[in-house]
Amino acid sequence: MLKEAIYHRPKNEFAYAIDERTIHIRIRTKKKDVQQAILIHGDPYDYNAKEECWIKKEKEMTHNGNDDLYDYWLVSIEPEHRRLRYGFKLVNSQDALVYTEKGFYREEPLDASYYFCFPFLNQIDVFSAPNWVKNTVWYQIFPERFANGDTSINPPETLDWGSEEPSTTNFFGGDFQGVIDHLDYLHELGITGIYFTPIFKAYSNHKYDTIDYLEIDPQFGDKHTFKRLINECHQRGIRVMLDAVFNHSGFYFPPFQDVLEKGEASRYKDWFHIHEFPVQADEPANYDTFAYVPTMPKLNTENKDVKDYLLKVARYWIEEFDIDGWRLDVANEVDHAFWRDFRKEVRAIKPELFILGEIWHDSMPWLQGDQFDAVMNYRFTSSIIDYFAHQTIDANQLMHSIHAVRNSYPETVNDVQFNLLGSHDTPRILTVSDERTSLVKLQMTLLFSMAGTPCIYYGDEIAMTGDQDPGCRKCMQWEEQNQDQDMLTFMKTLISLRKEHKAFRSNEGLRFYTDAAKLDVIVYEKQDLLFILNRQERAITIPLPPHYNGQSAIDLWTNDPVSFEETVTIDKWGYAIYQLTT
Template structure:
């Protein structure tokens, strides 16, 4: 392993965890007893880790300690106290992006000037499985190139790593190396003299059905009624529309024909609201949507059509009617259930229940409490026995890591080929996947880039390309480990944002086009195949009721045309290995033009999208000179290797060898 670097915080081996660390921060103007927290990739950038702190030499300084259980990797972090942020004054090593600097904590990683550790996100097995990917950062001012030598058994070599991307303080490089049964030794120039030892984990255990999955998100209350029941009127925020599990079952033929393979259902338990994230009885399916019998009918009918069901496990907060909450409301801290919940710790006055967001009737559950954890695992077992093929772990980054691991183990014990998907906002998904807490994580960064580039039109293609590349580096979890989307039930629909910023002539289909041509598991929001949108969308996440409208029972002609285009795209994705499994390589990104390539097992497809003026794109390729138009959205024409795209147009071009 590398030598100790006296100028940075670096631990030489991950098997020495948990390890004790000392930090020093400066927080001008804070009160002497203000608590100090550690935030960053050591957790989720949102939930602070409390530190034991004492006064430093300067009145504004705090010296803090923590014992951290960390795997081999490189972690960006920062200190916070009294609402103020500070770098670690005892650690000069930093990493910066978009003008924001953070301190760097290295576990088993390289010293300066190299940013690398022999683990995700810097070393990952490629989605194709026949090679692994090595990425590394080099601090600016230490050269413009990075050379990699490697040795694995009798094989080895030396290569210049191709440039990947740039940050404020580092240049990043990436190379592909063949997978081997032998451990691989890596050495960098510039870099430490000692080699890094990489032992790849065995082939991941993602089930085959998930690798080619297409998810369809159903907001249960707003999708379809019980057959024969009235439908169509939007009752407004937080009011039930009457969605029913039997209505979902009636829609299965259409969804299967569309190309969907997995139905993700928002919570179906007994809860305090129509969205059902504020639990009342987490072990029982709400009779208002058909109860246990309707869910059993849905699972059976879906299975007969080759469709699977993924359900939501949401335990962050409860609602009115939850018996422990009602007991606490009546007896306060004297209730035997008081410790089931999180409480404030005021300097003056009595503690008060903490609630979710701005609500005052949604107390936060303490997921470290043994009885709460037992209830979570009991609910996990219930869903496995009901026939669900997967769980979506709501607010996964805020679930204690050891509990998330137990949830996945419990579910897979009863359902060996199951998948646990995490609603994970932070980009560094490898932390949860590598520790066995999740099989796949939502990629909110992808959503944000496509919204900014294609819907709001506030960034050019070159910035979108850079952000997507850095996101892939951050995640350290390629292929089917990432769930990608352009709309969610907690955000304004992509089509709504597009029209808000561009008028009625624009549609949301460009977002779906890029989504279905990009790697990862795609997820559509109900009605997105109809290009459904809200006339006056709200922009505040989780308060997007205009975009949670009931799904139209009979689509209009425009919605029917949109559905036909989406069906064609999904059929192409299902039939083309390059679109399902292929690696991605960005060919060109400038202004409003974005071109990338998908390639797998000898099949090559170029993907182009244009949000600027009329443009001609040269797709010259000496190895694959043949070109044919596989699919187009909007006005597109191919003449030899030249692709002409009108504004708001996109195309798939199939390449052929000469």
């Protein structure tokens, strides 16, 4: 047994509370090195005076998947008095070890102080994302390109809708009225949450260069129209999440203009990270920015006045307009102390508000219950696209990647992770899939059948194309003859299945089958559902696990009854979802 590969710490994704009574414990071991993992556990104060030893129990752990290097094991435990000492008994055919905080032993230590400690399950420390999020299907709208419903507020030199390819500088007049006009379309699609990219007054068409955080950009409408939009969404059961750009402002943000004008005498000089005076606003700028963009000066969120201002902004849009969530742009470059205060402020107003961070890498430091509820799950995105679209990894590598991402977070986080295949920052999924809708359907099926909260980038449901920004920001195609109606029907069905079957929305019982993976087919089960995905340009017959032989099921796409035999044949680029009935 390779001791160096065995890892546990009593914190983060390895030990966490899932509710006020229950704790999850996870351990990592070398892949295929351990056949059985058992939790040794007990109350730290339970002592057998006669035997002069700590009183402990055992509970079998469940194999929770593996990546290319490690196996992961998970167990759920409810300590009677909400406190816990624990260790692990690890067994294979040749060895058995006891793993504790003080190291490895052949025999179980008798003293509780040798073991890992979960001191007390305090309810205030339990990770608590809003209950509604895991059941939500999101739709991301880039407001300038969704629909033009009020031409009277078009910005100067607005182009006819879709008359040119998108650029970083052109405008087509998308606005709030256009969104209102198409809410029934979103409702019929099955959407229950809208994520808007920034709507506040800004210079650009993307609005990530904020001028005034407390005003709506006039090209989108006014506050009255926005309030009507929120109300219309809520009447249809659709939540609304706004985009907060608190890492940086725009060039024309009045405090930054004041610094440019007055230099070191400006009362706002400490609102930004100025290296020296006079301020040099050309590239390379002599102040910190988003990336290397001089028109997006980085805000100093450690400054009290900046913090007070931004927290006022966060409160305002909740109190005045009843928004349901904040998506936080470039969230990983803002200090943790600010986000902790942010969470306290917004949750004090609306306890069920969703807080989503834009982070593209491992995000555990932000997901401990004191900052964000979830992040944009781009690590999951990359795995799906690498397998189905780029085809640079094989089936085993996809399965390994999914398990690695899953086991890097608590399951309570996984339940609300923001899962997506594309956004305003990436090429469209149909474009990266060589414009093969068959491959997009496979990717959407996997996305929608995993725990988390899935998001559709506007237009992907009708097979719109678009390369990297600005190509991915085309005008929404509203002429039905130019929409892929087959793709739209597919997405409506997939969303409906996700809402109908709880197993789509949970990773409970998730298991991938390696025999199918050897044939480059993805086969996985969750509870009473079996999923099969074939990315190959040929039909293929695959073996089913023995326990399926003779079982009856329903094909959820066709509602036809199925009787399983030893194998099943899946069409080229095919997908199937079966619900067991026996």
